[in-house]
Amino acid sequence: MFKRTSAAVLAASLALAAAGCGDTGDDKSSGGGSKTLTVFAAASLTETFTALGKTFEAAHPGAKVRFNFGGSDSLAQGITQGAPADVFASASPATMKTVTDAGDADGTPQVFTRNRLVIAVPTKDPGKVAKLADLSRPGLKVVLCAPTVPCGAAAKKALAAANVKVKPASEESDVKAVLTKVSLDEADAGLVYRTDAKAAAGKVKAIEFPESAKAVNDYPIVEVKKAPQDALAKQFIQLVLGAQGRAALTGAGFEAP
Numbered sequence: 001m002f003k004r005t006s007a008a009v010l011a012a013s014l015a016l017a018a019a020g021c022g023d024t025g026d027d028k029s030s031g032g033g034s035k036t037l038t039v040f041a042a043a044s045l046t047e048t049f050t051a052l053g054k055t056f057e058a059a060h061p062g063a064k065v066r067f068n069f070g071g072s073d074s075l076a077q078g079i080t081q082g083a084p085a086d087v088f089a090s091a092s093p094a095t096m097k098t099v100t101d102a103g104d105a106d107g108t109p110q111v112f113t114r115n116r117l118v119i120a121v122p123t124k125d126p127g128k129v130a131k132l133a134d135l136s137r138p139g140l141k142v143v144l145c146a147p148t149v150p151c152g153a154a155a156k157k158a159l160a161a162a163n164v165k166v167k168p169a170s171e172e173s174d175v176k177a178v179l180t181k182v183s184l185d186e187a188d189a190g191l192v193y194r195t196d197a198k199a200a201a202g203k204v205k206a207i208e209f210p211e212s213a214k215a216v217n218d219y220p221i222v223e224v225k226k227a228p229q230d231a232l233a234k235q236f237i238q239l240v241l242g243a244q245g246r247a248a249l250t251g252a253g254f255e256a257p
Contacts, residue, residue: 036064037232038084040075042091042150042219043174044115044193048252049089055248056239063232071149071174072096079104079224086227087236089219091115092150096220106227109220112240114255116216117154119207120182120192120200127188132158132209135166135189143178143187146171151178154215155191161214179204193217195253218257 037056041049046069053065068075068085072095079085080102088105089112090096096109121129127140135142144166145152152171159166169187172178178190183203197206221240223233239245250256 034062034064035229035232036066037086037229037236038066038068039087039089039236040068040070040079040083040085040224041087041089042072042075043069043176044091044151044196045069045089045219046176047199048195048248048254052239052245052248055244056236059239060232060235065236069174069176071146073098073148073150074173084228085224086229086233087221088224089221089240090150091219092153092217093220094153095150096222099222099224104225106223106225106230109222110237110241111218111220111257112245113219113249114216114257115193115195115219115253116212116255117151117158117191117209118194118197118212119189119209120179120197120204121189121207122182122185123203123205125205126185129189129207131207132162132211133164135159135191136164141169141186141188142166143170143172143181143190144168145175145178145191146173149174150217151175151191151193154217157215158191158209158211162209162211198253216255219254 049067053067056065057063072090072092076095076098079088079099088099099105119129144155147153147156175192175196179192179196179200181187182190183200197204221237223237227233
């Protein structure tokens with residue numbers, strides 16, 4: 001349900017921004033009003049950032065947080081092509097560089113957490129997977145993130161470190177799409193982030209592998225240039241970087257930067 005093409009994500013980003021045009025600015029009427037903070041964030045941050053969004057809203061009466069989760073590459077493309085956003089949280093420095101190189105970042109991105117891969121298999125593990133090398137077995141249906149997505153780039157690096165060659169049955173637009181195929185028994189295995197496997201406990205089984213240490217992803221966050229909600233953007237980033245953010249992230253299985 002999270003699978004999108006780059007074009008689809010861009011269109012959704014622009015539609016999301018357009019839908020929020022009526023309530024993203026300050027309401028100066030005597031009756032007050034709400035301000036909407038728009039956060040573009042990597043799909044692997046879905047559960048943690050959704051929870052942090054509720055924390056932020058509770059601490060900022062009248063503020064609403066609208067998230068656009070997806071593949072970091074597509075989100076970065078959306079920002080550089082004009083989809084208004086206040087904050088961008090990426091799953092890799094490489095995809096963040098797309099935004100900074102385009103001059104669309106306000107300030108220097110800060111790494112706020114790290115993540116590593118695990119092998120996700122259906123709970124009954126029909127493929128009898130125990131280690132990374134098993135993913136090269138003939139007949140095993142393996143799904144990976146596309147190489148342009150941070151989880152796909154990490155998978156490529158981990159597989160190369162282990163000298164394991166895998167011909168994926170499909171390459172997905174973000175990590176949640178890989179996880180969905182595994183949880184629905186549409187694949188025998190997939191490489192996903194540890195945090196996503198933890199969030200799907202009971203639907204998939206996670207298998208750690210030592211080569212994941214060769215492909216740990218840093219997650220940077222930055223305010224988007226000309227953010228409609230400049231003050232709220234800075235405050236949300238402070239929440240993510242602060243003690244509450246760190247606690248939420250480590251509780252979800254992320255690692256300290």
